[in-house]
Amino acid sequence: DAGITQSPRHKVTETGTPVTLRCHQTENHRYMYWYRQDPGHGLRLIHYSYGVKDTDKGEVSDGYSVSRSKTEDFLLTLESATSSQTSVYFCAIQRQRGDGYTFGSGTRLTVV
Amino acid sequence: GNSVTQMEGPVTLSEEAFLTINCTYTATGYPSLFWYVQYPGEGLQLLLKATKADDKGSNKGFEATYRKETTSFHLEKGSVQVSDSAVYFCALSDLDTGRRALTFGSGTRLQVQP
Numbered sequence: 001d002a003g004i005t006q007s008p009r010h011k012v013t014e015t016g017t018p019v020t021l022r023c024h025q026t027e028n029h030r031y032m033y034w035y036r037q038d039p040g041h042g043l044r045l046i047h048y049s050y051g052v053k054d055t056d057k058g059e060v061s062d063g064y065s066v067s068r069s070k071t072e073d074f075l076l077t078l079e080s081a082t083s084s085q086t087s088v089y090f091c092a093i094q095r096q097r098g099d100g101y102t103f104g105s106g107t108r109l110t111v112v
Numbered sequence: 113g114n115s116v117t118q119m120e121g122p123v124t125l126s127e128e129a130f131l132t133i134n135c136t137y138t139a140t141g142y143p144s145l146f147w148y149v150q151y152p153g154e155g156l157q158l159l160l161k162a163t164k165a166d167d168k169g170s171n172k173g174f175e176a177t178y179r180k181e182t183t184s185f186h187l188e189k190g191s192v193q194v195s196d197s198a199v200y201f202c203a204l205s206d207l208d209t210g211r212r213a214l215t216f217g218s219g220t221r222l223q224v225q226p
Binding site: 033040050058090092097104 | 144146154156157161201216218219
């Protein structure tokens with residue numbers, strides 16, 4: 001009954017390969033976000049979605065794409081993984097403007 | 113644009129010591145303010161929030177007061193425990209900009225020693 005789950009929890013991939021991370025929610029929240037967390041940088045917004053097929057770029061979107069074909073799923077794709085994309089990725093959901101987020105447990109991605 | 117500045121860590125305290133983690137912000141409007149906590153290997157959890165000036169958010173012994181005049185939202189706890197060891201993030205949501213995404217500080221690691 002976590003409400004938001006991310007998969008996989010850990011992944012190691014090779015440089016140049018495509019990778020897709022999944023965020024799934026059971027809360028029927030409209031707003032979903034992808035962040036990356038790196039030492040010294042806190043959380044940085046990659047992409048976000050305000051509804052099905054309604055997505056937009058955050059501050060560090062280069063090299064990433066997203067899709068939201070259903071309310072419950074928000075996919076993050078690294079089109080051609082690079083070592084600089086080694087990070088911990090968090091998905092978050094938000095019920096309405098001004099609310100806080102509920103975060104997933106994160107995906108630790110290592111690009112070798 | 114919006115920004116959140118937190119004190120550098122790590123903050124190392126002995127059990128039962130008083131905790132303050134400073135947070136100041138820059139926003140164009142009147143933001144809502146949040147503190148999140150991240151335990152090792154986990155996602156961030158909402159700790160407390162305040163939505164207008166002079167509001168005090170509180171949870172699990174932690175408190176923070178929204179100070180518009182000093183643009184601050186410092187986190188305090190009167191007596192920390194070893195179990196409070198975690199990374200703490202200050203964040204804001206500025207509805208006046210139309211941006212729904214939260215802006216986060218860089219996080220402050222707290223280490224509490226027995």
